[in-house]
Amino acid sequence: MAWKVGAAVSAALAVGIAGSAAQQAPQRAAWRAEYRAPESIPFPESNPYSRPKAELGRRLFFDPVLSGDRTRSCASCHQPDLAWADGRRRALGRSGDDMEFHTPSLLNLAWQEGRFGWDGKFRDLEAVAFGPISAPGNMNLGAEEAVRRLAADPAYAAAFAGAFPNASPDASLDPGPAVTRERIEAALATFERLIVSTPAPFDRWIAGDERAVPEAAKRGFDLFNGRANCAACHGGWSFSDGSFHDIGVGRGEDIGRGRFVPKSEALRYAFKTPGLREMRGRTHFMHDGSLDSLAAVIDLYDRGGIDRPSRSREIRPLNLTAAEKADLLAFLDTLNADAALSVAAADLPDGPPKP
Ligand code: HEC
Ligand code: HEC
Structure with missing residues (x-):
């Protein structure tokens, strides 16, 4: 059965790291389809682009x-x-x-x-x-x-x-x-509405370039959509569902969305899901800036945050290994754009612009 060994070796060479193809989540292709970049920027009928x-x-x-x-x-x-x-x-x-x-x-x-x-x-x-x-x-x-x-x-x-x-x-x-x-x-x-992220290595990978991101980031993507459940709230190209959740982070007086909807248990301590692009170099996270690194954010999710009645059902202790945490961080790092953002100074188009 020598030909089988040969095929395995050349497959491993093709993807660069032995065994990685076999380890990827079977749903990866379907998940990737959820992250395709949009064709155009949407503007509401009540305030169209000009x-x-x-x-x-x-x-x-x-x-x-x-x-x-x-x-x-x-x-x-x-x-x-x-x-x-x-x-x-x-x-x-x-x-x-x-x-x-x-x-x-x-x-x-x-x-x-x-x-x-x-x-x-x-x-x-x-x-x-x-x-x-x-x-x-x-x-x-x-x-x-x-x-x-x-x-x-x-x-x-x-x-x-x-x-x-x-x-x-x-x-x-x-x-x-x-x-x-x-x-x-x-x-x-x-x-x-023109303030739109420019393409990142992640977007090139989604578009089909297998070499655009490291294997660790691909494993991180599998975790993000699979076991770590991040995509339940951060799924899709902009990485936010635009909704409000208690992830178990805020304490004290500020009960977030709950202030406006006092009867809702689930909205106590609920804050809006932020997008996850362009976080490289940042040292403050969450609505109150209370976490000082992405590693601290991952640790919070790993612990499952503060366990209380309002905490989202999508949040629970994850028991991630150190390698899995590193993979999630490698994935988040691929969301930083290749080129600087330019809408601050660029010529604006006559018609509705593309991202
Ligand atoms: C139940 C919905 C939900 C799930 C599941 C979830 N998040 Fe979040 N995420 C949020 C919300 C809401 C916030 C803002 C919370 C706040 O500010 O109090 C947030 C904040 C963050 C931030 C900080 C961003 C910033 O701009 O400050 C990061 C990074 C992040 N999440 C990554 C992840 C990762 C990685 C996972 C999976 C391990 C995950 N999230 C799972 C809803 C969720
Ligand atoms: C002192 C700093 C500061 C200035 C100046 C400022 N903002 Fe903000 N902006 C914030 C903070 C803090 C928040 C969060 C406020 C909240 O959630 O109640 C915010 C929230 C926002 C949001 C909501 C984003 C989201 O994801 O929901 C938008 C949009 C925004 N600002 C636009 C503007 C515009 C337009 C101006 C000028 C007219 C402006 N901001 C001036 C600090 C500032």
């Missing part, structure tokens, strides 16, 4: 004019080169103190259908804007004053008029004010 609107939104996003003392913009905390977050444990309040929450990344929010914010306090992406703008501890600018400031600036007034052309065919009708709160929200949200 280039002038996106350009206006980008300008607003980076402009400290939207803060009371003109010192902060959205980009003060959502920095493009820090995966659109700020690298801090918790966001920096105006007084210099830590705010309540860790600043989340803004990557891939266009695919998120549910509510926004760690505890779901915002109805949709449009509704987020005046949370930070009007908060006294953050940008500290009332909505009326924001509208007045922008309307008094001829360049902004023209940009708003261009981004929101009067739809009425009757030119004699008063087009109304060019700058409104709703239009500020619509422009910012249009720009934010």
